[in-house]
Amino acid sequence: MYEARSTTAGRVFSAEQFEALDPALRSHHRESLTCTGCGAPAYFIRTARNGRAACFGARPHGDDCEMASTDGEGSAPGSLEEADTIVATDSVFVLQPSRSRAITHVTEGEDESSRSHRSGRRHTGPETERTTRKSLALNKLLRRLVREPKFRRSKATLVMPDNTSTTIRKFCVPASTVDASKALPRRLYWDYVSYVHEDTVRGGAWLNLSKRGAPGIRLNEGMLASVKAAKKITDTGDLTGCSFLYYGALTRKTTTDKYYFAPQDPQWFIVRLKKQDADR
Numbered sequence: 001m002y003e004a005r006s007t008t009a010g011r012v013f014s015a016e017q018f019e020a021l022d023p024a025l026r027s028h029h030r031e032s033l034t035c036t037g038c039g040a041p042a043y044f045i046r047t048a049r050n051g052r053a054a055c056f057g058a059r060p061h062g063d064d065c066e067m068a069s070t071d072g073e074g075s076a077p078g079s080l081e082e083a084d085t086i087v088a089t090d091s092v093f094v095l096q097p098s099r100s101r102a103i104t105h106v107t108e109g110e111d112e113s114s115r116s117h118r119s120g121r122r123h124t125g126p127e128t129e130r131t132t133r134k135s136l137a138l139n140k141l142l143r144r145l146v147r148e149p150k151f152r153r154s155k156a157t158l159v160m161p162d163n164t165s166t167t168i169r170k171f172c173v174p175a176s177t178v179d180a181s182k183a184l185p186r187r188l189y190w191d192y193v194s195y196v197h198e199d200t201v202r203g204g205a206w207l208n209l210s211k212r213g214a215p216g217i218r219l220n221e222g223m224l225a226s227v228k229a230a231k232k233i234t235d236t237g238d239l240t241g242c243s244f245l246y247y248g249a250l251t252r253k254t255t256t257d258k259y260y261f262a263p264q265d266p267q268w269f270i271v272r273l274k275k276q277d278a279d280r
């Protein structure tokens, strides 16, 4: 994005103006940059050697911030990767299960303490980095995977429920890239459902991907009812074209030796209906 507000300077800077500041002043103000659209903490990216103009980014923007689409605007090839790397070193997301009704609170504890440590070394120069530690519910994670290609490649840290750390890029796997003839460990599998097959004999349904050889999703009667209730739909066919996110491993089907997804816990399997991303 081309502008950002500095709360310490009490004004909005264009990237060009910000770059022209005295280096000491610039490193002072860069700690307080925020997005003019949503108020999220922002960072400054100086003019690159490849000629990409100076700009600002935010980590990450608030929902529906109109400035989000201008991150990396007018950039030279390779600069998106560069911006991702910057997000990566800064951001820590703490994965939370899906909560359809409860309000998700941002984990502030560590953030506050690291912020006060930082204020003591505000003048150490441009290398000083800020860490934002945010809780990320499954629903929000899927929304970002679907809508932000840059986010899928992000090397941002993802803290799992067992407290192990990984990255978004490593752990979030598009299910259509998976071969259903092989066992795979627990990951965050996501993709799009291309057709739905109701199981009139055993109840529940199969959600299938368009890619041949990719694993399907078997929802038992209880899971199907829970997914439909969460999305407020009565027709199973409305799941056609939805995206899904599942935290789990592949299950082996004994009759065919093929693997598939068999979610059992509504907290770790969610969908986004096609119409939720109609403006995509």
Ligand SMILES: [Zn+2]
Pocket: 035, 036, 037, 038, 039, 040, 058, 061, 062, 065, 066, 067, 068
């Ligand atoms: Zn913003």
